Amino acid sequence: MAVVGLVCSDEADRQRLSLLAGEAGHAAHAAGRLTQALELLRELRPRLMVVVDSPDCDAQVLVRELSRAAPLLPIVVLLKTRDAGRAVELMKTGAAEVMPTPWTQDALHACLSKALRQPGTSFSLTRARRRRGPIYALAVLVFFAAAFGRLAWRRRQAQQEAALHQRTYWDLPYRHPAGMAFDGKDFWIADWYSQSLYVHEPSDLAIVRIVHFPDEMPIAVAFAADAVWSVSASGRIVRRMRDAALTPLTAYKDAAPDTLGMAFDGLYLWTCDSRTKMIHKRIIDSDLTIVASYRYPGGTPAALAFDGRDLWSLDSENHELIRLDLEHPSRATARVSLPEYADGRYRAVGLAYADGRFWTLGERLPRDSGPARLFREAAIP
Amino acid sequence: MKRTVRRIPARIGFAESAGRWEAWGWLEELTASAARLSAQAELRRDETLSLTFELPGEPFAGLAARVAWSQRDADGYWEAELRFTSELDRRRLAAALLDLLSRAF
Numbered sequence: 001m002a003v004v005g006l007v008c009s010d011e012a013d014r015q016r017l018s019l020l021a022g023e024a025g026h027a028a029h030a031a032g033r034l035t036q037a038l039e040l041l042r043e044l045r046p047r048l049m050v051v052v053d054s055p056d057c058d059a060q061v062l063v064r065e066l067s068r069a070a071p072l073l074p075i076v077v078l079l080k081t082r083d084a085g086r087a088v089e090l091m092k093t094g095a096a097e098v099m100p101t102p103w104t105q106d107a108l109h110a111c112l113s114k115a116l117r118q119p120g121t122s123f124s125l126t127r128a129r130r131r132r133g134p135i136y137a138l139a140v141l142v143f144f145a146a147a148f149g150r151l152a153w154r155r156r157q158a159q160q161e162a163a164l165h166q167r168t169y170w171d172l173p174y175r176h177p178a179g180m181a182f183d184g185k186d187f188w189i190a191d192w193y194s195q196s197l198y199v200h201e202p203s204d205l206a207i208v209r210i211v212h213f214p215d216e217m218p219i220a221v222a223f224a225a226d227a228v229w230s231v232s233a234s235g236r237i238v239r240r241m242r243d244a245a246l247t248p249l250t251a252y253k254d255a256a257p258d259t260l261g262m263a264f265d266g267l268y269l270w271t272c273d274s275r276t277k278m279i280h281k282r283i284i285d286s287d288l289t290i291v292a293s294y295r296y297p298g299g300t301p302a303a304l305a306f307d308g309r310d311l312w313s314l315d316s317e318n319h320e321l322i323r324l325d326l327e328h329p330s331r332a333t334a335r336v337s338l339p340e341y342a343d344g345r346y347r348a349v350g351l352a353y354a355d356g357r358f359w360t361l362g363e364r365l366p367r368d369s370g371p372a373r374l375f376r377e378a379a380i381p
Numbered sequence: 382m383k384r385t386v387r388r389i390p391a392r393i394g395f396a397e398s399a400g401r402w403e404a405w406g407w408l409e410e411l412t413a414s415a416a417r418l419s420a421q422a423e424l425r426r427d428e429t430l431s432l433t434f435e436l437p438g439e440p441f442a443g444l445a446a447r448v449a450w451s452q453r454d455a456d457g458y459w460e461a462e463l464r465f466t467s468e469l470d471r472r473r474l475a476a477a478l479l480d481l482l483s484r485a486f
Contacts, residue, residue, distance in 0.1 A: 110458060
């Protein structure tokens with residue numbers, strides 16, 4: 001018999017599923033919301049979680065959040081409609097199994113049994129005992145391998161240190177940069193004075209496209225959900241089509257104005273507010289609802305970027321990159337100094353992650369005294 | 382052969398004449414000419430179906446396949462071996478698998 005957690009917003013469904021799980025031989029404990037589910041995880045340590053997908057309880061969000069809290073926990077999603085596309089998306093997000101309606105006893109029993117018995121990667125703290133055998137010749141070989149290996153390792157360390165100190169930069173043909181993003185192919189840089197987005201090819205930073213906004217000053221740009229997102233100086237966040245004119249699709253009155261940076265982690269749109277020094281986590285819905293806000297663990301957040309695994313921020317006050325804990329972004333898990341901004345000639349205003357490296361955007365100080373500069377930062381180990 | 386901890390989900394489409402809902406399952410094994418699929422929906426021998434899935438970097442949509450054999454496992458799920466019937470699909474899959482395996486550690 002396994003302890004099974006159940007997350008479902010509907011009381012009647014919770015009772016019914018608890019009964020079915022009990023009939024399948026499991027002890028079910030129910031929760032109505034994510035916060036209750038996380039509490040249930042901590043207190044009861046269930047072997048499996050069952051999540052019911054519904055309009056007021058998005059299973060994709062739940063799978064992601066529960067997987068973050070308990071990465072090895074199998075999560076089964078029950079659908080209220082028979083939607084193969086939705087099922088596959090949930091499986092890609094991390095659901096161990098997805099079951100369609102109707103939720104019969106037999107189907108649920110099979111699904112829970114499959115999810116509990118699914119073999120995954122085995123983890124262990126100790127290694128298997130080795131077989132005893134002749135080891136003396138092996139020991140001699142190991143000694144010489146270690147000696148030469150150490151020399152090779154020291155040489156590699158020295159080369160890495162040299163690479164770490166490498167810096168490269170490019171001066172750009174405009175003077176008022178405000179933000180930047182990488183769309184997987186090109187850099188997009190916002191210049192507030194010319195009210196334009198400049199698209200640069202990464203190989204030589206040549207400009208391949210310019211998009212002008214006659215009615216607004218873009219100060220930040222990001223890519224999320226197949227759209228281009230821009231923030232204007234007036235405090236509007238606009239979702240745009242990826243066509244030649246970046247046609248506006250939706251304009252949001254920014255619930256938290258003074259947004260200077262944006263980044264998309266695949267599920268949430270993160271924004272940073274330079275005035276209140278807060279990081280906001282938003283769902284891409286009709287209102288860009290802020291689901292959580294966190295105090296920034298640095299000086300002044302100027303930009304955000306997601307490197308595929310972690311959320312990073314650019315601290316323009318302390319001249320550093322800060323890696324934020326995605327569970328608790330008010331906590332920094334790493335800090336990387338940016339010495340090119342230390343002498344005060346440039347103010348860090350933009351951040352992007354491309355091809356394994358961070359790129360920062362600097363505005364020349366005093367303002368309007370020289371071209372903007374794009375820095376390619378050293379690889380972070 | 383390379384086994385990965387990440388399982389690949391697949392959409393299963395049935396012929397219109399079968400009158401069945403679209404289903405889904407997991408690809409347990411994949412080669413250029415065949416696949417082993419695990420699904421809660423019943424998979425019948427000699428049934429024709431279409432498979433849609435994604436390999437890293439490349440989507441495969443509506444690959445025609447025939448169920449070579451199927452059986453029910455201990456959990457009540459259906460395990461089936463599918464044979465891809467289109468030569469074009471098999472070649473494309475071969476190229477994608479070759480690329481994927483060449484990048485595997």
